[in-house]
Amino acid sequence: MKKLLLFTTLCLSYFFAKAQQQIFKNTVRFNIESTNKRANTQHFQRAIARYSVSYDRNLGSKAWSIEGTLGYMQNYIREDLYGREGSYTGTRSKRIYMDFSFLYDLLPRDRHSLRIGGGPSAWYQQNAIANDVTVWVKPGTIQEVDYIEVRRTKKSEVVAGFNLQAAYDYSVLPRLLVGARVVGLSNLTKMHSLGAIGYNYLTIGMSVGYRF
Numbered sequence: 001m002k003k004l005l006l007f008t009t010l011c012l013s014y015f016f017a018k019a020q021q022q023i024f025k026n027t028v029r030f031n032i033e034s035t036n037k038r039a040n041t042q043h044f045q046r047a048i049a050r051y052s053v054s055y056d057r058n059l060g061s062k063a064w065s066i067e068g069t070l071g072y073m074q075n076y077i078r079e080d081l082y083g084r085e086g087s088y089t090g091t092r093s094k095r096i097y098m099d100f101s102f103l104y105d106l107l108p109r110d111r112h113s114l115r116i117g118g119g120p121s122a123w124y125q126q127n128a129i130a131n132d133v134t135v136w137v138k139p140g141t142i143q144e145v146d147y148i149e150v151r152r153t154k155k156s157e158v159v160a161g162f163n164l165q166a167a168y169d170y171s172v173l174p175r176l177l178v179g180a181r182v183v184g185l186s187n188l189t190k191m192h193s194l195g196a197i198g199y200n201y202l203t204i205g206m207s208v209g210y211r212f
Contacts, residue, residue: 050073051073073197104117163184177211
């Protein structure tokens with residue numbers, strides 16, 4: 001019985017060690033980040049969230065990889081009424097973006113990685129720009145707001161830019177990763193309408209990944 005238990009323990013140890021030594025070429029990550037741009041609301045300043053999914057693949061060597069990212073973010077500007085109490089939602093913006101990056105791992109270990117790099121980016125942004133506001137007051141009052149009508153002009157554009165990033169990953173299990181990332185983005189072509197997002201910004205966030 002003791003020999004059987006010893007044999008089973010050795011087998012499990014061997015298979016676990018082999019699993020730890022596997023070289024995975026592909027990784028899918030789900031990322032959520034907070035930008036340094038702030039959304040102006042009536043009561044507080046909140047960070048703009050950026051959501052994305054990324055796929056990366058090793059380029060022969062364990063240190064070099066390429067990564068593609070598809071993401072989404074949105075924001076709005078909260079405006080105060082002039083001469084009256086109250087506020088309204090002004091300009092709104094939505095952005096779908098794609099980042100393509102070449103990355104180098106400074107810490108190519110089984111359980112740790114620290115990747116740095118960058119590459120081209122592109123995004124499609126749709127802005128609904130507030131250009132006319134009508135305020136309706138309650139009957140018999142002068143200042144008490146009953147209804148606010150906001151008319152917006154929609155403008156869409158495609159912009160080219162670039163990204164720089166640094167990302168740390170820790171292998172909780174052989175295939176499961178958790179990590180932290182910092183990404184900087186900037187435009188190369190002119191943005192005709194900044195909307196409620198703008199162009200240059202820095203994001204800091206976390207990721208969960210699966211290797212295969």
